[in-house]
Amino acid sequence: xxxxxxxxxxxxxxxxxxxxxxxxxxxxxxxxxxxxxxxxxxxxxxxxxxxxxxxxxxxxxxxxxxxxxxxxxxxxxxxxxxxxxxxxxxxxxxxxxxxxxxxxxxxxxxxxxxxxxxxxxxxxxxxxxxxxxxxxxxxxxxxxxxxxxxxxxxxxxxxxxxxxxxxxxxxxxxxxxxxxxxxxxxxxxxxxxxxxxxxxxxxxxxxxxxxxxxxxxxxxxxxxxxxxxxxxxxxxxxxxxxxxxxxxxxxxxxxxxxxxxxxxxxxxxxxxxxxxxxxxxxxxxxxxxxxxxxxxxxxxxxxxxxxxxxxxx
Amino acid sequence: xxxxxxxxxxxxxxxxxxxxxxxxxxxxxxxxxxxxxxxxxxxxxxxxxxxxxxxxxxxxxxxxxxxxxxxxxxxxxxxxxxxxxxxxxxxxxxxxxxxxxxxxxxxxxxxxxxxxxxxxxxxxxxxxxxxxxxxxxxxxxxxxxxxxxxxxxxxxxxxxxxxxxxxxxxxxxxxxxxxxxxxxxxxxxxxxxxxxxxxxxxxxxxxxxxxxxxxxxxxxxxxxxxxxxxxxxxxxxxxxxxxxxxxxxxxxxxxxxxxxxxxxxxxxxxxxxxxxxxxxxxxxxxxxxxxxxxxxxxxxxxxxxxxxxxxxxxxxxxxxxxxxxxxxxxxxxxxxxxxxxxxxxxxxxxxxxxxxxxxxxxxxxxxxxxxxxxxxxxxxxxxxxxxxxxxxxxxxxxxxxxxxxxxxxxxxxxxxxxxxxxxxxxxxxxxxxxxxxxxxxxxxxxxxxxxxxxxxxxxxxxxxxxxxxxxxxxxxxxxxxxxxxxxxxxxxxxxxxxxxxxxxxxxxxxxxxxxxxxxxxxxxxxx
Numbered sequence: 001x002x003x004x005x006x007x008x009x010x011x012x013x014x015x016x017x018x019x020x021x022x023x024x025x026x027x028x029x030x031x032x033x034x035x036x037x038x039x040x041x042x043x044x045x046x047x048x049x050x051x052x053x054x055x056x057x058x059x060x061x062x063x064x065x066x067x068x069x070x071x072x073x074x075x076x077x078x079x080x081x082x083x084x085x086x087x088x089x090x091x092x093x094x095x096x097x098x099x100x101x102x103x104x105x106x107x108x109x110x111x112x113x114x115x116x117x118x119x120x121x122x123x124x125x126x127x128x129x130x131x132x133x134x135x136x137x138x139x140x141x142x143x144x145x146x147x148x149x150x151x152x153x154x155x156x157x158x159x160x161x162x163x164x165x166x167x168x169x170x171x172x173x174x175x176x177x178x179x180x181x182x183x184x185x186x187x188x189x190x191x192x193x194x195x196x197x198x199x200x201x202x203x204x205x206x207x208x209x210x211x212x213x214x215x216x217x218x219x220x221x222x223x224x225x226x227x228x229x230x231x232x233x234x235x236x237x238x239x240x241x242x243x244x245x246x247x248x249x250x251x252x253x254x255x256x257x258x259x260x261x262x263x264x265x266x267x268x269x270x271x272x273x274x275x276x277x278x279x280x281x282x283x284x285x286x287x288x289x290x291x292x293x294x295x296x297x298x299x300x301x302x303x304x305x306x307x308x309x310x311x312x313x
Numbered sequence: 314x315x316x317x318x319x320x321x322x323x324x325x326x327x328x329x330x331x332x333x334x335x336x337x338x339x340x341x342x343x344x345x346x347x348x349x350x351x352x353x354x355x356x357x358x359x360x361x362x363x364x365x366x367x368x369x370x371x372x373x374x375x376x377x378x379x380x381x382x383x384x385x386x387x388x389x390x391x392x393x394x395x396x397x398x399x400x401x402x403x404x405x406x407x408x409x410x411x412x413x414x415x416x417x418x419x420x421x422x423x424x425x426x427x428x429x430x431x432x433x434x435x436x437x438x439x440x441x442x443x444x445x446x447x448x449x450x451x452x453x454x455x456x457x458x459x460x461x462x463x464x465x466x467x468x469x470x471x472x473x474x475x476x477x478x479x480x481x482x483x484x485x486x487x488x489x490x491x492x493x494x495x496x497x498x499x500x501x502x503x504x505x506x507x508x509x510x511x512x513x514x515x516x517x518x519x520x521x522x523x524x525x526x527x528x529x530x531x532x533x534x535x536x537x538x539x540x541x542x543x544x545x546x547x548x549x550x551x552x553x554x555x556x557x558x559x560x561x562x563x564x565x566x567x568x569x570x571x572x573x574x575x576x577x578x579x580x581x582x583x584x585x586x587x588x589x590x591x592x593x594x595x596x597x598x599x600x601x602x603x604x605x606x607x608x609x610x611x612x613x614x615x616x617x618x619x620x621x622x623x624x625x626x627x628x629x630x631x632x633x634x635x636x637x638x639x640x641x642x643x644x645x646x647x648x649x650x651x652x653x654x655x656x657x658x659x660x661x662x663x664x665x666x667x668x669x670x671x672x673x674x675x676x677x678x679x680x681x682x683x684x685x686x687x688x689x690x691x692x693x694x695x696x697x698x699x700x701x702x703x704x705x706x707x708x709x710x711x712x713x714x715x716x717x718x719x720x721x722x723x724x725x726x727x728x729x730x731x732x733x734x735x736x737x738x739x740x741x742x743x744x745x746x747x748x749x750x751x752x753x754x755x756x757x758x759x760x761x762x763x764x765x766x767x768x769x770x771x772x773x774x775x776x777x778x779x780x781x782x783x784x785x786x787x788x789x790x791x792x793x794x795x796x797x798x799x800x801x802x803x804x805x806x807x808x809x810x811x812x813x814x815x816x817x818x819x820x821x822x823x824x825x826x827x828x829x830x831x832x833x834x835x836x837x838x839x840x
Contacts (some may be wrong), residue, residue, distance in 0.1 A: 047491075083352045084494055093510050122625035157557050164557040165549060262549050262558075264513030272350075272512045 008301045012294050019290040020072065024065050035049045072287065078280035082273075087284035090269060097167045098254055098265035100177060104185040105192060105250065106243070113193035114239070117200025118227050124205055132197060139194030144253050147187040148260035157185060165262035171304065184261040188253045192246055199242040203235035210234075236307030244300035251289055314553050341539040341821075342837060346555045346567040350516040350548040354496035354504060357429050359488050360474035361706035366568075367546055369533075370517050371412070372478035375403060375422060376470035377533035380827075382649040382748070383786070384470040386478060386527070388417070388499070398461035399444075405452045410522040412503035413480055419448035424485035426469070426477055432489045434473035435751075462802045464751065467516040467547055472533050472830055473745045479617030501525065501539040501834050512565035517544040530835040532828050540837035542826075553577075559584045559817045566818040568831065575815065579735040586815035588635050588674060593813035594743045595640070596625070596695060597755070597806045600764045601736055603727055606681065613804035615659075618670060619706035620699065621662035623809045628694035630812065638811040643755060643797040645811060648748030650793035655801040659808055667706035680711040682736045684723065686714045695739045695809065724765045739809075744829045750780050750789075755806045756796040769804040 035052040052058055055078075071077070077087035087191050120132040156164040164184050168176040207213065208231055216226050251267075258267035266285055273281035304311040339560040349363035354370035386392065392403045409417035423446055430440035444459040456465065456557035469477055484493045509515050516701040525536035547564060550554040556577045558564045562584075569576075569585050578586050598620075606612045612754045626637045642657035683700055686692035696712070703710050720738050728734040746752050754764035758773025773796060780792045800806070818825060824835045 084492065085511060090511065100518070152554075152557065156561060163563055164561050165554050166547065166558070166563065258549070258555070262547075262551070262554055264510050269512060298425060 004305070005302060008298055011100075012298060015179070015294055016291070017207045019287065020069055021065070024068050025288050026279065026283055028061070033067075034128070040256075048289065077284040077287070080281050081272075082276050082278045082281070087280050090281060091266065091284055091288055094264060094266045094269045096169060096266060097263050098258070099180075100167075100170070101181050101184055101188070101254060101257070101263060101265060102247075102250060104178070104181050105188040105253075108185055108189035109193045109196060109246075110243070112189060112201050113196035114232075116197040118204055120197065120201040121204035121208060121231075122223070122227060124201075129201075133201070136194040136197050139190045140198075142191075144187055144191050145260050147190055148184065148257055151183045151187050153262070156310065167261075167263045167265070181263070181303050184263060187260075188250065188257050191253060192250060194248070195246055196242055200235065200239050204231055205237045207231045207234045231280055233307060237304055240300055240303055240307065244296055247296045248293060251293070314490060318715075322751065340542040342543045343566070343833065343836065343838075344545045345728055345757060345833070346549050346558070346564050347546055348568045350512055351491040351509075351546055353510050355476050355492040356478055356514075357432060358492035360760070362474065362830075363619075365474045367515065368478060368498075369500070369504040369830065369832055371496060371500045371504050372476075372480065373409075373500045373537075374470070374476060374478050375405075375426075376466055378467075378470050378472050379531040379534040382532075384466045385528075385531075387470075387534060388422070392466075399458045401458075401465055402449075402570055403454050403734040404525075405454075406526075408524045409499050411497050411499045412520055412522075413481065413497050414522075414549070415481065416451070417479065418451045418482075419454040420451075421482045421485065422479050423454055424482035424487075425447050425479045427490045428473055428485045428487070429477040429685070433471070433477070435468045435471055435543050436475065436477065439465060444687070456532050461782065463780075463784045467751075468531075486513070495795050501537045502544055508765055513548055515546045517546070518542060523548060525834075530826060530832075532826065533832065537832075537834035541833075544742045545834060555571075556817060560566055562819070565819040566831075570815045570817045572630070572636065572815075574603070575633075578817070582819055582820055584819050587814045587815050587818045587825075589829075590813060590827060591744050592816065592831075594741045595645065595747060595811045596629075596691065596739060596809040597756060598699070599724070599738050599806055599810055600739055600768075600804065601734065601765075601766050602769060604668045604730055604734055604736055606674075606676055606679045607736060609674045610677075610697040611670050612676055612802065615667045615670035615674060615676070615706065616703070616708075617658055617804045617807055618663045618667040619708070620702050620807060620809070621660065624702070624809060625695050625698050626810045626812075627833065628698050636813055636815070638813070640811045641801070641808045643747075643800050643808065644750065644753060644793055645744060645748050647811075650748060650750065650790060651798055652794050654789075654794045655798045658801050662702075662803060664706050676707070678709050680709045682730050683710055684720045684738055685712050685714045686717050686720055686739070687714050691741075692717065692739050693810075699737075699739075727761075727767065743811075750777065750793050750796055756800050758799075758805070766806065768800075768803070770805070772797060773805075 033123075035055065035057055045066050056064050059067070075088045075137055077091070079086055080090055083090070116135075120129045123129050147312045151165050152164055155161050166180060168180040170177050213226060213231060216230055221230075254265065254266035255270055257263070259271055262268075266288060269281065270285045272278075273285060296298075336624075347363045347366060349361065351367050353359065353364060354368055354371060356365050356372070357474055373388050374789070375387060375389045376384050379385045388405055388409055390404045390406045392401060394401055403422075405422070407416060411417055411421075418753060426436075426446060427440075430436040439462070442458055442460055442462045445459045446454065446456050448454045458465065461546060471477055475642050478498060480493070481497055486495060488492045496506070501520060501523045505516040505518055505521040512753060519539045519542050520574055522536070523539065526534075528535040530536055530538070549558060549564075553574060555567050556570060556574045559567050560577055560581050560583050560594070564583065575586055578584060600607045600613060600616070602608055604614075607616065622639045622641070630637045637645060639660065640646035641656035642648075642651050642653065681703060683696055685696040685700075700710050700712050712756045720735075723733060724738055725734055726732075730736060742754070746754075750756055755768070756773055757763050757777065758770030760769035761767055763769075776792055776796050776799070780789060780796070782793060783789050816831070821839050822836055823839050824837050826832045826835055
């Protein structure tokens, strides 16, 4: 097991290196002189020179990459052009809303989609199955911002059950936080659960035709026990994999959802940084999302042995 | 049915618990949605209006304009001017304190004004006419002019960007193009850096050390009483989301409600749209004096006679009659220099007179190029109306669809129309710029050195110099009237009406100051 974990951890390193090279080249592939861009329209030539020296743009590319990578390891990601604040501080300020939103979304998704997938497989080709799959197709096809605006209209503007926008930090109370993220989490979860319900159904269908399930039925076990204890565990790997892959979709969704619901998370920071051409922040958030994705995939990989003991080997 | 009930119960339970946990604090909070985000609070390094508006919360200035647009002392206790009008001695009020706990000194004021004088247009003129500026002790500063200039105090009381705010000398030592990163003023609210999330929220709390002036608040002058413990400037990029947040009671004020979202305020009493009488602007037809046919005064007068305001305003603003005003006063109908001298030339359309003037001016059918801007709804409507009016009066019109960015580039060209030049274009100016004869571009008469259109009049140039040196309000008004008469006689431009955007305001707020710049002192919540 330990060897498996170490192996997985080590394999993340080259991926991180590749990401680092990509992010580093982002500024160097951008047309124009980054120092001039950073200095702004009214800067004097000597100010531009100062910035060039401060950013080591007067050094060779490999030296620049080395300095940048070392800074990034120390979490020094530079300073925002827009607000003159350290990028790592800006990201740190935004982590909580995004993490809370992602966690609530994930919980809602699993709570909705896995049971739906199981029921659809159990009642395969019946009307229940078709209704669930119709919901899945719809959920996956409707853009997340459309769902978001509809939820705002009905549940915030008309019924006044939830706030229209904004995020209440955990410091103001967990319930206040939950209240502020219900609508964005539901709009994201609807999209996300559509995908996972389909995969759960497919994986369950395959397992339900296995001999050991037939044996379980013959032994007289109850439907619930067969479905949840025996079948679901064996369908675990594809489902968990899709949840992991879906995390990437979730990141895209978070960017849109945070804008619709005005949640000050990493998604909003990304959109704002791109529209303001705030390159240090763009670099920082890409690095953040890349590391987050690598970590999620690592967790997914590490969870495989829980579902299939053969993976340990 | 059962599901709906369950959902509602769950939502209400969360909402009530959330409200209960929030009710533990009894702070009075004012939540604002400004047009832009607050990325700095240095109103000298930028002219951005959002920054200017937010900066008014934390900074104070030596002088300020009152509701009659007269200069009043603000941080200054008083001032004296020498008989030769060269030496201004300004003393500071007692008890002025910066948010970092240090006392405000005259040296801080000198350093702040020097920084402002390097970037602001009016500030640069002031400093170019100044022999010296120095603090004589902690409370007094002396400005010595090299020539008398009537605009010294109005410049120090400037209400819009760049506002000459006072900050500690150690911060004012920063280059004016490089924004300070520590925001310390001596105003009624202080900035809370720990809660600042650029792109999301800026928080201000009441500054307990602030001593408001005893006079009642009047525009930017008078007592700035902070009635809220905390002010949150929340950045909501999407306007529809912001209006929804306002009518749901999540925010208290938004700077600008687009006309197409005014219906969101129907059937509720949480918030209301308020027409900002001084927040608006005006539309003008700018005329190029260098190119035919409008290099000819008679033909410009024919243009003036060929149009009237109402059809333009109706085309742009429809039935929202409280959003606009027919007004031909050069310095606005609700400004301190408002006047109806010569306005009948603009307000009354006379096609026959236009035709006669065209004939008299020897109009040879030279086409008038209309750069028909289609990407700004108001402009698009205005060009459509203008084309028809000009053709009815006998002008030949060349209507060319284009966009605002192209016009904004092309208007800088002094070349003939065929070589990339132009004849006319529509534009809009704001209240603050237009009401002041010193900043209104249509009474400059500065010829080739002037603003686009290059209107040329020695009389206007002389009157502007006289106005700058005049300190008697009655005489200033008389000079402004003369400037208006000349501008309308020579047709330096055609004024085409004033418009007033709406702000969104929570109905439980009271004491909001009518102003071209939004101020948040004096405002309180009705209980």
